[in-house]
Amino acid sequence: xxxxxxxxxxxxxxxxxxxxxxxxxxxxxxxxxxxxxxxxxxxxxxxxxxxxxxxxxxxxxxxxxxxxxxxxxxxxxxxxxxxxxxxxxxxxxxxxxxxxxxxxxxxxxxxxxxxxxxxxxxxxxxxxxxxxxxxxxxxxxxxxxxxxxxxxxxxxx
Numbered sequence: 001x002x003x004x005x006x007x008x009x010x011x012x013x014x015x016x017x018x019x020x021x022x023x024x025x026x027x028x029x030x031x032x033x034x035x036x037x038x039x040x041x042x043x044x045x046x047x048x049x050x051x052x053x054x055x056x057x058x059x060x061x062x063x064x065x066x067x068x069x070x071x072x073x074x075x076x077x078x079x080x081x082x083x084x085x086x087x088x089x090x091x092x093x094x095x096x097x098x099x100x101x102x103x104x105x106x107x108x109x110x111x112x113x114x115x116x117x118x119x120x121x122x123x124x125x126x127x128x129x130x131x132x133x134x135x136x137x138x139x140x141x142x143x144x145x146x147x148x149x150x151x152x153x154x155x156x157x
Contacts, residue, residue, distance in 0.1 A: 001044060005061055008039040015089050021082065028064050034074045035086060037062070049075070087154075094153040101150035108132050110139040 013032040023030045041052035050068055057065040066074060108130055112120050117129070117140045131138050147156035 004043065005036065005040055005056070008043075009033065009036045009061075011089060011093070012036055012039070012086060015085055016082065019082065019085060021079075029062065029066055029071075029074070031074075031078055031082065033062050034066075034071065034078060035082070037065075037071065038075060090153075091155040094149050094155050097149075099150070102155065103148050103150060103152075104145065105148070106143050106145040108139045108143050109141045111141040114138055114140060116140075 009032055012035040013030075016032055021031065037049055037052050037056060040056060041047055041049045045051040045055070049071065053062075053065050053068065053071055056062045065071070111123050111128070120140065123141065128142065129138060129140050130143055146154055148154050
């Protein structure tokens with residue numbers, strides 16, 4: 001766990017440096033630390049940034065942790081291109097470590113249940129309606145197609 005968290009920070013920091021990304025001089029946490037919290041949450045805490053932030057602060061990885069709401073704002077304020085580059089960087093790392101076997105799968109991301117479709121504001125249109133055969137029900141949202149390595153690491157979408 002300690003090694004992976006260190007790798008997360010190193011990869012984020014190096015990627016941001018290659019992008020010539022610079023933080024404001026007044027920031028308490030740099031963007032690489034913010035990205036490290038998100039990656040740690042995804043890898044070890046089921047996506048809970050609150051738990052990841054608590055863990056990273058208590059174990060001394062990021063002693064100057066932001067409050068939950070400020071951290072959330074920083075996560076959402078981080079440029080989309082930085083997140084895309086991070087995903088591509090990790091995809092390249094995982095591709096290089098594997099023997100070439102990949103798995104393609106898709107999964108639905110429902111936005112709302114069927115009865116609330118007319119009130120949906122995030123997505124609109126009948127093309128967003130789909131069917132989940134495994135659950136034998138319809139959903140309203142998007143379907144994500146993922147390419148992963150044989151060991152389950154994402155390398156494309």
